[in-house]
Amino acid sequence: MGEVIRLVHGNGGRFSHELMERYILPHFTNSLLAPLHDGAQFTVKAGRMAFTTDSYVVTPQFFPGGNIGKLAVCGTVNDLTMNGAVPQYLSCGFILEEGLDSDVLESVVTTMAAMAKEAGVQIVTGDTKVVEKGAVDGIYINTAGVGYIPEGIAIGPDRVTADMDVILTGSLGDHAVAVMGTRYGFTLPDSIVTDCAPLNGMLTPVLSEFGDAVALMRDPTRGGVATVLQEIATQAQVGIRVREAAVPVHEDVAAVCHMLGYDPLYLANEGKAILFVKKEATEEILHRLHQHTYGREAVCIGETMAKNAGKVGLETALGGVRLLDMLGEDQVPRIC
Amino acid sequence: MGEVIRLVHGNGGRFSHELMERYILPHFTNSLLAPLHDGAQFTVKAGRMAFTTDSYVVTPQFFPGGNIGKLAVCGTVNDLTMNGAVPQYLSCGFILEEGLDSDVLESVVTTMAAMAKEAGVQIVTGDTKVVEKGAVDGIYINTAGVGYIPEGIAIGPDRVTADMDVILTGSLGDHAVAVMGTRYGFTLPDSIVTDCAPLNGMLTPVLSEFGDAVALMRDPTRGGVATVLQEIATQAQVGIRVREAAVPVHEDVAAVCHMLGYDPLYLANEGKAILFVKKEATEEILHRLHQHTYGREAVCIGETMAKNAGKVGLETALGGVRLLDMLGEDQVPRIC
Known part of the structure; x- marks a missing residue:
């Protein structure tokens, strides 16, 4: 047991200064x-920048392979990466519950x-609030991030056209199942751990190496792959066809999903x-991804088409086609 | 009554898309x-930028003269301004409680x-999370902000030396008393309203007009004027003398403080x-501040000295000197 966090922190x-100096700044x-001046200052080159934010409210705050802090850094790093940016600086806002163990x-x-x-x-900059017991659930974190977009990088839904391939960099559902298993006290196989990771080390080089051969990148977090594909089909006005058999889902994750009725295509x-x-x-892009730890299972799961604009079709193992919509009613709340 | 916010939002x-499209994007x-692409992109000039963040957990969320949203924008705009930056872009992260009225x-x-x-x-970018009833108190907001620092602007604690004047741009305690009065159901005079305001419109021109005559700017939010002065006395290694009689406190605010035992020097x-x-x-700076709505009551409240480095002394009305420390035990939790 450490110190008990109090409202005065x-x-x-x-007491706020002490909290910073004991637990955060080191x-x-x-x-x-260092200057603790209610903000950070840095020098930028002329050009385009990306700016993004996410709040993290996952419960429980620790789960196989990670915790809320891992999500808070990786999530914002990944959002910047998906913008084609090189992530540089993050802010960090903590909301702590009175009584939290330091x-x-x-x-x-x-x-x-x-x-x-x-x-x-x-x-480089942050803020800590403490609220009374019960006014927040343990610890929530917001991170915002900025990064520069290298010259020549231009990705976005408007770049997506018919006859493109859709690559997925690895298996689905690991994070959601790891968190849910912990939340509900299931005994899960050791193989089920969050996939949470910073993707810039893998993807920034791919963008710079393959240039405009990459039209768009998105990370399928809340809402899952199905929701992201549906958004893009609508924005880019293309049809998307996904081959169910090609979508990688680890065996143990698939077993849990089967038991609980989760569809991995909608999991975060x-x-x-x-x-x-x-x-x-x-x-070539798949070959490059396979060389990176986070991309070993990268695979082409489908393609875009001129017809059926705005629709996402899943070719099932039995040869039928099921239309995928965005996530509707929730499967898994407070997953990140 | 509007719609009830649900976890699925x-x-x-x-449902997240609907929430955005109904209540936020308009x-x-x-x-x-517009692109809703998990991040915003913009072009920057070469030079220095400031980046800052704050989370807002004020209770109640509506109070005389403002609400949590006003705080969330003004607070981050002001932090950028205090960095000498011209505020440009803000992010906004909402954490909403299930059951909130839209x-x-x-x-x-x-x-x-x-x-x-x-x-x-x-x-330009944002995020919305919904947590189950009781896991947050209504609505919390995080904003982060970026802005560029005009060439030639260099303010900071290291620029503060002995024999400088300390200007305060207006009266103390209005915000804290307005929030506390509402929280505890006091009937307050109509004159007591939050002072919450974006200060860049007043202060950015002062910085550019008076250049290096301004060594440092800070906004006395949590911890109040006393805490800020103590921080600066320590960082700049100067003594600071404040004349109590010069510190503006509105009559009605002073009366409430007197009744409740609050010291306006420590209020947000x-x-x-x-x-x-x-x-x-x-x-000249005072003259310039007086011309702006938010600076009409600006006044010189004290000065820096070479002696008593790291200490802040308050010359009381009776002629004594009281040492001011940072805020210790809290007077007013969840004030912003």
């Missing part, structure tokens, strides 16, 4: 964060620092991306 | 937000849009700044 005075230390906070902060290091980003992933690529580049 | 699927609409959300969003307009910033303000300025510029 969020009042902006002496881990996040970098030259830009060991929990420090464990989360330590993970955030490790993930930031892996992703090559700096956590935290370390996967969908790429829309020109067909002539598919093989 | 945060699941990233169809108010925040701008060309950068009218509440829309009212907050409408206020945010109005404040963003006044401050000349765009809310949301539309005030402290400026450390070269003495020869004080008169």
Whole structure:
């Protein structure tokens, strides 16, 4: 047991300073964060930047393979990456529940620092609020991030056209099943761990190497692959055909999904991306992805078509076609 | 009564899209937000930028003169301004409680849009999570912001030296007393309203007009004026003397503070700044501040000294000197 976090740790005075100095600054230390001046300052080159934010409210806050801090860094790093940006700087806003054990906070902060290091980003500014017991569930984190978009990178739904391949960088459902299993006290096989990972190390080089052969990248988090594909089919006004047999789902994850009635196509992933690529580049891009830890199971799961614009069809194992809509009623709340 | 916010409104699927399209996008609409692509993209000039974040957990969420949305925009605009930056783009992360009335959300969003307009910033990217009833208290908001720092602007604690004047741009305690009065159901005089305001319209021109005559700006939010002065005395290694009689506190606010035992020097303000300025510029800067709505009561409250480095002394009305420390135990939790 560490120290008990109290309301005064969020009042902006002496106790707030102590909280920062004991549990946060030793881990996040970098030259830009040091001045504690209600903001960070840095120099940028002329060009395009991306800016994104996400709040994290996952429950429980620790689960096989990760915790809320891992999600908070990787999620925002990945959103920047999906914008074609090189992630650079992150902000971090904590909302803590009175009575939280400081060991929990420090464990989360330590993970955030490790993930930031892996992703090559700096956590440069932050804020901590403490609310009374019951006014928040343990710890919520918001991260925002900025990064520069290298010259020549232009990805977006408007670049998606008919006759492109759809690549998925790995298996579905691992994160959602790992979190749900912990939440409901199931005994899960050790193989089921969150896929949460920073994807910039794998994808930024792919973008720069393959240039405009990559039209769009998206990470299928909340709403899952089905929701992302439906959004893109609508925005790009193309039809998308997915081969169910090609979609990778780990055996143990599939078994849990089968038992609980989850459809992996709608489950949140935290370390996967969908790429829309020109067909002539598919093989080479897959080869490149396979060389990276996070892309070993990358596979082409389908393609875009001029017909059936705005629709996503799933070719089932039995040869039928099922239309995929966006996620409607929730399968798994508070998954990230 | 509007629609009831449900958990599915945060699941990233169809209901999340509806929530965005009904209650948020119509108010925040701008060309950068439009693509809904998990992030915004914009072009920047080469130079220095500031980046800051704050989470807002104020209770109650509506109070005389404002609401949590007003705080969320003004607070981040002001933090950027205090960095010497011209605020440009804001992110916005909502955490909503299941069962929230959509009218509440829309009212907050409408206020945010109005404040963003006044401050000349765009809310360009966001995120909405919904947690089950009881896992958050109504609505929490995180905003992060970026802005560019004009060439030649260099303010910071290291610029503060002995023999500078300390300017306060207006009266203390209005925000904290307005929120506390509402929280505890006091009948307050109509004169007591939050001072929450975006300060860039007043202060950015002062910085550009008076250049390096302004050494530092800080907004005395959580922890109040006393905490900010103590931080700066320590960081700049100067002594600071404040004349109690010069510190403006509105009569009705002072009466409430007297009754409840609050010290206005430790109360949070949301539309005030402290400026450390070269003495020869004080008169002109005050004259300039007085011309702006938010600076009409600006006044010089004290000065820096070479002696007593790291200490802040308050010259009381009776002629004694009281040392001011940072805020210790809390007077007013969840004030912003």
